[in-house]
Each structure stands twice: as structure tokens, then as C-alpha cells.
Amino acid sequence: MSAIWYELKHVCKATGARYGILHTPHGDVETPMFMPVGTAATVKGISPEELKAMNAGVVLSNTYHLWLRPGEDIVAKAGGLHRFMNYDGPMLTDSGGFQVFSLGKTRQIKEEGVYFKSILDGKSLFLSPEKAIHIQNKLGADIIMSLDECAPYPCTHEYMEDSVERTLRWAKRGKEAHQNTENQALFGIVQGGAYTDLREHCAKELVKMDFPGYSIGGTSVGEPKDVMYQMIDDAIRFLPEDKPRYLMGVGNPIDLIEGAIRGVDMFDCVLPTRVARHGALMTSYGRVNINNEKYKEDFTPLDPNCDCYTCTHYTKAYLRHLHKADELFGKRLLSIHNVRFLLKLAEDIRDAIRHDRLDKFKEEFLDRYGRDVYERAF
Numbered sequence: 348m349s350a351i352w353y354e355l356k357h358v359c360k361a362t363g364a365r366y367g368i369l370h371t372p373h374g375d376v377e378t379p380m381f382m383p384v385g386t387a388a389t390v391k392g393i394s395p396e397e398l399k400a401m402n403a404g405v406v407l408s409n410t411y412h413l414w415l416r417p418g419e420d421i422v423a424k425a426g427g428l429h430r431f432m433n434y435d436g437p438m439l440t441d442s443g444g445f446q447v448f449s450l451g452k453t454r455q456i457k458e459e460g461v462y463f464k465s466i467l468d469g470k471s472l473f474l475s476p477e478k479a480i481h482i483q484n485k486l487g488a489d490i491i492m493s494l495d496e497c498a499p500y501p502c503t504h505e506y507m508e509d510s511v512e513r514t515l516r517w518a519k520r521g522k523e524a525h526q527n528t529e530n531q532a533l534f535g536i537v538q539g540g541a542y543t544d545l546r547e548h549c550a551k552e553l554v555k556m557d558f559p560g561y562s563i564g565g566t567s568v569g570e571p572k573d574v575m576y577q578m579i580d581d582a583i584r585f586l587p588e589d590k591p592r593y594l595m596g597v598g599n600p601i602d603l604i605e606g607a608i609r610g611v612d613m614f615d616c617v618l619p620t621r622v623a624r625h626g627a628l629m630t631s632y633g634r635v636n637i638n639n640e641k642y643k644e645d646f647t648p649l650d651p652n653c654d655c656y657t658c659t660h661y662t663k664a665y666l667r668h669l670h671k672a673d674e675l676f677g678k679r680l681l682s683i684h685n686v687r688f689l690l691k692l693a694e695d696i697r698d699a700i701r702h703d704r705l706d707k708f709k710e711e712f713l714d715r716y717g718r719d720v721y722e723r724a725f
């Protein structure tokens with residue numbers, strides 16, 4: 348019996364996008380969904396109560412950061428991640444692989460695992476597929492990830508082929524090491540870069556191993572948008588309909604829509620909180636930089652179409668002032684808005700799927716937000 352199960356409720360007649368329910372040990376969540384990222388067991392600046400109030404479902408946390416600090420044993424002693432950070436909704440952890448691989452030259456990939464140095468104190472560390480699962484078993488999130496290699500883009504077919512084979516061997520080892528299948532669902536990760544044949548091979552081999560869900564990795568690593576959308580198509584066509592699909596690390600507004608159209612159910616990204624702290628906001632009428640002089644005496648809400656705490660209580664002039672004065676409250680308010688914007692966008696996408704009009708919704712969104720969103724980070 349798997350810890351989670353996916354219930355397909357409706358397929359959009361216009362686009363083929365899926366609306367469904369993901370049943371988890373910590374509650375049911377509707378998909379497609381956006382998952383806010385709480386890297387170090389906190390979504391920066393936002394309390395769990397505030398996350399609930401903005402209708403967040405799954406919250407993500409990063410294994411690499413928690414492993415290094417405070418350590419998985421401390422989290423386990425606290426009663427697991429949910430209790431440690433006081434979030435009783437569903438949670439997801441990654442394997443730590445993405446952070447380790449992004450360390451570049453300081454890490455060494457071997458068949459047994461990855462050797463690297465800690466970013467905190469330079470200590471030599473080792474992460475294996477088994478270790479990644481054991482740490483995640485102690486953290487206790489509802490959904491956990493296999494250790495995979497996130498290969499650079501671009502790379503040669505030869506390199507990617509070796510990498511995919513290793514990722515498959517690691518997926519198998521991780522699955523065998525998983526000790527808490529009743530409460531935690533382990534996902535396999537489809538890699539293969541921009542190579543259609545390797546995406547197909549990786550997806551098919553993972554499906555044979557029968558994971559309760561599948562992730563699409565190795566996207567959003569510098570490839571053009573059309574290449575990324577091709578990578579999604581190449582993976583998803585071989586994934587079973589009765590299992591959730593998670594596109595890792597992707598949360599640009601247009602990518603939520605394009606991903607949903609391609610059959611993705613789950614998205615995550617640090618972008619909304621990261622850019623908010625620099626005064627960059629996503630709104631229903633496009634991108635806003637709150638630093639702009641023109642907001643100095645603008646006493647209207649940041650986004651009149653947004654129902655978040657920030658937009659229903661404060662003005663652009665006030666938000667600009669707080670940001671200029673580098674006030675902590677300003678960073679909180681801007682983060683709350685951006686996270687709610689993506690959660691609301693996911694709600695609107697689900698609504699459009701249920702009404703078989705996601706194609707029209709996409710056009711309406713682009714008319715308001717700006718069609719150059721394909722070329723921008725968000």
C-alpha cells in the first residue's frame with residue numbers, strides 16, 4: 348500500500364491537461380498545484396498559519412540544507428519535519444542531489460555516490476542513493492525523491508547515456524533502501540536531458556520499477572523554453588496516468604500553464620520568495636518592480652485582483668516605502684503576495700481545466716501578463 352495515491356478527476360477537452368486529487372497522509376490536495384519552497388524548514392518570511400490562509404497544500408523542504416543543518420537526527424527527535432516546523436499539511440523533500448551537483452568542480456561522482464565538501468564548513472561529505480533515502484526517512488515528508496544526477500545542459504549523448512544508467516541504478520538502490528513506504532511515497536526521477544530516446548528509456552525503466560509517482564528532472568538548467576517543453580513531452584508520454592507527475596524546480600507563471608497543458612500535476616520553485624525580497628512581484632497585469640518611482644504616491648493595492656493579505660491591507664506606496672527602508676515586514680508582505688499569486692494561478696488553472704477552457708485561459712493570461720514572459724525568468 349502506497350502512502351499516496353492520485354485520483355484523476357477530469358481531463359480538459361481543449362488541452363488534455365489533468366485535474367485531480369492527490370491523497371496524502373497529511374490531507375488531500377488538488378492538482379495541478381504549486382508547492383512553495385521552505386528550503387531550511389521554513390518558507391522564508393511566511394508562517395505555516397499564513398501558508399494555510401493562502402491555501403497552500405504541499406510545502407517543499409530541501410534535504411541537503413537540513414542534513415547539513417540542523418541534521419536529520421535533530422529533526423527526527425523533534426518528531427519529524429511536520430512537527431519541527433509546525434506544518435500539518437503534506438510535505439515533500441528532494442534528495443539533496445540537485446544542490447550537490449550544482450557545487451560543480453568540488454564534487455566527484457562515483458558509482459557508489461557523490462563526494463563533495465560542505466558549503467558550511469568545508470568538511471568532506473558523501474551522499475549515496477541509500478543515504479539520501481535514510482535522511483529523508485528521518486525527515487519524514489509525505490513525498491520523497493530518489494537520488495539522481497542532474498546533468499548539465501548541454502551535454503553529449505554519450506555523457507547523458509551514462510548518467511541516465513547511473514540514475515536508474517541509483518533509483519533501484521534507493522527504492523530498496525526505503526524503510527517507510529506506508530507513510531512516505533518515493534518518486535523516481537526521469538532524466539535524459541534534451542535527448543528524446545534517453546527520456547523515453549529512463550521513463551520506461553522507472554515505470555517498470557513501479558514508483559508511486561514520477562518527477563521530471565534536469566529541466567530549467569539553462570535550456571531554451573521550447574527545449575524544456577519538449578523534455579516534458581518526452582518524459583510524460585511514457586508515464587502512467589494513475590500516478591502524479593512532478594516537474595522539479597519550475598515555477599515561472601507561464602511554465603505552470605504550459606506544464607499543466609502537457610500533463611504535469613506538481614510544480615515547485617524558490618522564485619516567488621527570492622525575487623520578492625528584491626522587490627520584484629508577479630501580478631495579474633504583469634511584472635512589477637516596487638522600487639519604481641511611479642509608486643511613490645500610489646495608494647492603490649499592488650494587485651486589485653489578488654486576495655492575499657498584502658493586497659487586501661496595504662498600498663503600493665507603503666510597500667515601496669518598506670522596501671526602500673529595507674524593513675523586514677516589507678520582505679514578508681512581498682513574499683506573501685508572490686506565493687499567493689502562484690497558488691491562485693494554480694487554482695485558476697484547475698478551474699479552467701474543469702471547464703475545458705485552459706487554452707482560452709492561457710491566451711487571456713498572456714494578454715494581461717505580457718507575451719514576453721516566455722523570454723523572461725518570470
Ligand SMILES: [Zn+2]
Pocket residue numbers: 649650653654655656657658659683684685687688
Ligand atoms: Zn496579493
